[in-house]
Amino acid sequence: MENQKQKKSFGQWLKTSITVRMIMIGILILILLIPLSYVKSLIKERSYRQQEVVSEINQKWGNEVxxxxxxxxxxxxxxxxxxxxxxxxxxxxxxxxxxxxxxxxxxxxxxxxxxxxxxxxxxxxxxxxxxxxxxxxxxxxxxxxxxxxxxxxxxxxxxxxxxxxxxxxxxxxxxxxxxxxxxxxxxxxxxxxxxxxxxxxxxxxxxxxxxxxxxxxxxxxxxxxxxxxxxxxxxxxxxxxxxxxxxxxxxxxxxxxxxxxxxxxxxxxxxxxxxxxxxxxxxxxxxxxxxxxxxxxxxxxxxxxxxVDEYQKSERAAKYGYLVIALTFLVFFLIQTISKIDIHPFQYLMIGLALTMFYTLLISISEHSSFLQAYIIAGTAVILLTSIYSKAILKSIKFMGFVAISLTALYSFIFVIIQLENYALLVGSIGLFLILGTIMMISRRIDWKND
Structure with a gap:
């Protein structure tokens, strides 16, 4: 009986420990960097293909003078x-x-x-x-x-x-x-x-x-x-x-x-x-x-x-992929910790894969339309998918709306940075500072004593 109680308490600790959850999320982010790197390789491959075709067109018409x-x-x-x-x-x-x-x-x-x-x-x-x-x-x-x-x-x-x-x-x-x-x-x-x-x-x-x-x-x-x-x-x-x-x-x-x-x-x-x-x-x-x-x-x-070089913009967007995944996981982590709702690691993984799919949608759609249209379509699809999925696991329309608003703001922020050149670093730094301040204010409600 004592062994069963010890096993039960240990299992509950793994399930309820904030530190364990943070470590788990960190490991999942590292794992999701693997498919994200494949997406970046795909963008470069398509970009090289574009250069080859353009070079062939130029050679037949006439090269630079x-x-x-x-x-x-x-x-x-x-x-x-x-x-x-x-x-x-x-x-x-x-x-x-x-x-x-x-x-x-x-x-x-x-x-x-x-x-x-x-x-x-x-x-x-x-x-x-x-x-x-x-x-x-x-x-x-x-x-x-x-x-x-x-x-x-x-x-x-x-x-x-x-x-x-x-x-x-x-x-x-x-x-x-x-x-x-x-x-x-x-x-x-x-x-x-x-x-x-x-x-x-x-x-x-x-x-x-x-x-x-x-x-x-x-x-x-x-x-x-x-x-x-x-x-x-x-x-x-x-x-x-x-x-x-x-x-x-x-x-x-x-x-x-x-x-x-x-x-x-x-x-x-x-x-x-x-x-x-x-x-x-x-x-x-x-x-x-x-x-x-x-x-x-x-x-x-x-x-x-x-x-407009769609591949260059897609490559710049993909560079912020790890930031999008990390901040989205952080949103779910805060919701899980504050509301005491259980989220399985597999569900985190599904959310991360959905976020990764944004970039494959972006590059494939942008080849047939403008970058703005591709970004809106890919972003809307991923936000809807993630929000509906969050409704299923969080059991709350309020939390689903919070997730949808957070992702919309995040993708809008990334889009603004991509469009800017001279002020990209300034706007990005200010935006990340505001995000960090918001997270610090929300995280004050977390009780670390029982961890």
Whole structure:
């Protein structure tokens, strides 16, 4: 009889002990982190799939456009004195060995006017923003200065001078390219380069009237190209001016230089932006001897953004999953402790799984609708399910209403944090402080003496 009484009292202690309940809830929260981590992996997997599909769409339409040039390419001769021993004459023979190198001269002025017409292309449930850019490029070349390298005028091969332009996207070009320089038209032809990222276009040898031997010569060309995501330029002119207009309402200006804030306009109908970059603003010279440098890090331009990234928001929401589960369990724990209602660990587990299902519903519904609609549908479904279940285990409409109100407030709070960027930490900290204060006030009614 005494053993049965001891077993009964021990069992009742496990059932009524507040400390044991808290430990049990903590263990259940740790267990529920396992399915929550699988949900996060699912979101990342779907996000990677979106990136793959978008990349495939962009590759077929035309990748990002980075324009590098034009640049004047002029060969020149370099003399090396080579000495060799002649066994017959027993003397050294001197031989003038000539090698040909290239000098590259950037334009004095470079003006680019670009009009960007955007559209979205979709495949299955994914979409990407692409564009067609119609560009007018003009400028001028001044007389090249070979004296800085002590190159004699007789060593300059003017008859083999060309103009080159580098671009990352030859596939997207929609018109036959011709460069007009010195009132002469020169077709641009693609040329093989070892750099797989950027491709070279080059004219044939320039005629005498197109060469800036004594005077400045002007050039102009039209370029129409299909691209995706970004349009960028490298400011190779001594003075580079870029004017850009587009019907896309969500631009992100990036790169080494930002547009003039006084002339920049962004509206629901599109944007306008202007850049002015001087040579003194750059980190490279106006001429190069031997080879063109890698100066892609000096590029600037615009990135066309799809305004809403559902996967990014779903991933941010999932990061608060453990907080939602912990606070919901805390609500049930307070109700159980204050009202003396028994809640089985299995019932806690069912509630936790219902809360985890919110994120799978969110990601699956958001792929077919807006994030707001998906959040409302998923949140309403989980709140209704949890509230109805709580009515069954708590046997009270009052407690069911309290659970429903608590979950609604919690999901609303998480949604506000997700939407905010600059003030997310501030709002989150204030919200958690208020939640903690509320819990501290309610927990005063708990009697810890009989634990």
């Amino acid at each position: 980075l324009l590098y040039g034009p640049a004047l390419k002029i060969p020149y001769q370099v003399h090396h004195l080579k000495k060799s021993w002649d066994e017959k004459t027993k003397t050294y023979i001197e031989e003038d060995v000539i090698t040909v190198k290239h000098a590259f001269f950037f334009p004095n002025t470079l003006d680019i006017k670009a009009n960007i017409e955007s559209e979205t292309l979709g495949r299955s449930i994914y979409e990407s923003v692409v564009y067609t850019a119609d560009m007018k490029i003009e400028g001028s070349f001044t007389v090249p200065n070979f004296e800085i390298q002590d190159i004699e005028a007789s060593d300059i091969l003017w008859n083999k001078a060309t103009v080159i332009i580098n671009s990352t996207n030859l596939k997207g070009i929609r018109n036959n390219l011709e460069l007009n320089i010195g009132n002469k038209n020169y077709p641009l032809r693609s040329k093989y380069t070892e750099n797989s990222y950027i491709n070279m276009l080059e004219t044939k040898f320039l005629e005498e009237t197109s060469l800036p031997k004594e005077n400045t010569v002007s050039f102009h060309m039209n370029l129409m190209v299909n691209g995706s995501e970004q349009l960028r330029f490298i400011p190779v002119g001594r003075e580079t001016n870029v004017s850009m207009t587009s019907d896309w309402a969500s631009p992100s200006f990036n790169g080494n230089y930002l547009p003039d804030t006084k002339t920049k306009e962004i509206s629901k109908d599109g944007f306008k932006a202007n850049w002015k970059v001087l040579q003194i603003n750059r980190e490279f010279e106006q001429e190069f001897f031997g080879a063109l440098p890698q100066i892609n890090n000096s590029a600037f331009g615009v990135k066309l953004l799809i305004p």
